[in-house]
Amino acid sequence: MTLPVRRNRPSTTSERPLGWTARNPLAEFDDLLNQMSGLLESTVGSVAPAAVAWTPLADVTEDDDAYRIEIELPGVKSSDINVDTDGQELVVRGEIKEKERQGILRRGSRRTGAFEYRVRLPEKVNTDEIAAEMEDGVLTITVPKAEVATHRRIEVTQHKDTGRSGG
Known part of the structure; x- marks a missing residue:
């Protein structure tokens, strides 16, 4: 059985479909995630939005006497963060609450909601x-x-x- 071969591929940017440059490159990923969420909900039921946590950006470094984990959490109060250890796992949890706004939000890209960061610690830590x-x-x-x-x-x-x- 042979597979079909596409022979006429666009080779220059001028041959791209109309609207290619005006599209948001992440829009396709958003559409894909929405479709996957819909598929998941249709098979196993709805997932509560509060149960889904995002992971903040972090760096883990090591020096002679310690490991250091730096987690970016802009706008978060220290009282809204929980740091726990469970065996060899370090877990950081919290929530960034959405601010009340006046007027219409025209564009929003800051993350809000529950976050969670997990890292496995080496065995030889205090x-x-x-x-x-x-x-x-x-x-x-x-x-x-x-x-x-x-x-x-x-x-x-x-x-x-x-x-x-001797002797």
Whole structure:
């Protein structure tokens, strides 16, 4: 069985369909997500919007004594953030509440609603000493490394003879 081959492909931007440049490149993804949501709802039922959380942007770095997780949470108050550990998993949860506005919102691109960030911690960390600090819209979580035996070279010395004679 042979598959059909499309022979007339547009090769230049002038041959693109009308309206190509005026389209929002993310509109197709939005349409696809809406279609997938509709399909999911039709098969398993409706999902409560509050149960769906988005994941904020974050960086995880490591230095000699700790891991640092920096999570971007602009406009979030520290009192609206929960940081928990469950075994080797660190979970950051919270909610960005939508502001009451006057007038008509013409364009909105800021995220609102529940958010959740999860990261698996290495086994050798001190979970009792984890600290979290919010500054300038960035939550910085410091996870100290546990003190473990480190590699150490031991010098071997020559035993000095005390002048005893054998035999």
